[in-house]
Amino acid sequence: MSSTEVTAAIGVGGIVIASLLPAGGIEDGPVLCPFRAITGLPCPGCGLTRSWVYLMHGDIGSSLASNWFGPVLILAILVLAVVAVRARISRRRPTDLDKLVRSPIILGFFGLFLAYGAVRLILTLTGVIDPI
Structure with missing residues (x-):
C-alpha cells in the first residue's frame, strides 16, 4: 500500500468515526491537543474533531465555528480517497503523497491554515474571542 492509500484510509476512517460520535456531547470531551492542554x-x-463531528451530523454552522478548515480537510480526504481508488481500479500506483502535498495549491491551503491558527491565537490572547 502506498502512503497516499494509507493516508486516505486513515482519513476516511476518521470521517466514519466522526459520523458515529454523538454531536450532542462533543463539547464535553477531553482536550486532545497537547498545546491547548498545556497553554489553554x-x-x-484545535476544533477539527468537533468540526468534523458537527459536519457529519449536518450542522455546518457549528462545524465552521469549531474550525473553518474542518470541512476543507474532509473534502481533501475524500478527494484523496477517490484518487487512490481510481488509481487502483486502473491498476496504476497512486500519485506519491509527497508529490501531492508539494503542489502549490496544497501549500497555499497549508499557509492559510497556519495563518488562520495565528489569527485565532492572537484574537484569543487579546480577548476578542473566547478560548475554545
Missing part, C-alpha cells in the same frame, strides 16, 4: 490556547488544529 488554541493551535491551528
Whole structure:
C-alpha cells in the first residue's frame, strides 16, 4: 500500500468515526491537543474533531465555528480517497503523497491554515474571542 492509500484510509476512517460520535456531547470531551492542554490556547488544529463531528451530523454552522478548515480537510480526504481508488481500479500506483502535498495549491491551503491558527491565537490572547 502506498502512503497516499494509507493516508486516505486513515482519513476516511476518521470521517466514519466522526459520523458515529454523538454531536450532542462533543463539547464535553477531553482536550486532545497537547498545546491547548498545556497553554489553554488554541493551535491551528484545535476544533477539527468537533468540526468534523458537527459536519457529519449536518450542522455546518457549528462545524465552521469549531474550525473553518474542518470541512476543507474532509473534502481533501475524500478527494484523496477517490484518487487512490481510481488509481487502483486502473491498476496504476497512486500519485506519491509527497508529490501531492508539494503542489502549490496544497501549500497555499497549508499557509492559510497556519495563518488562520495565528489569527485565532492572537484574537484569543487579546480577548476578542473566547478560548475554545
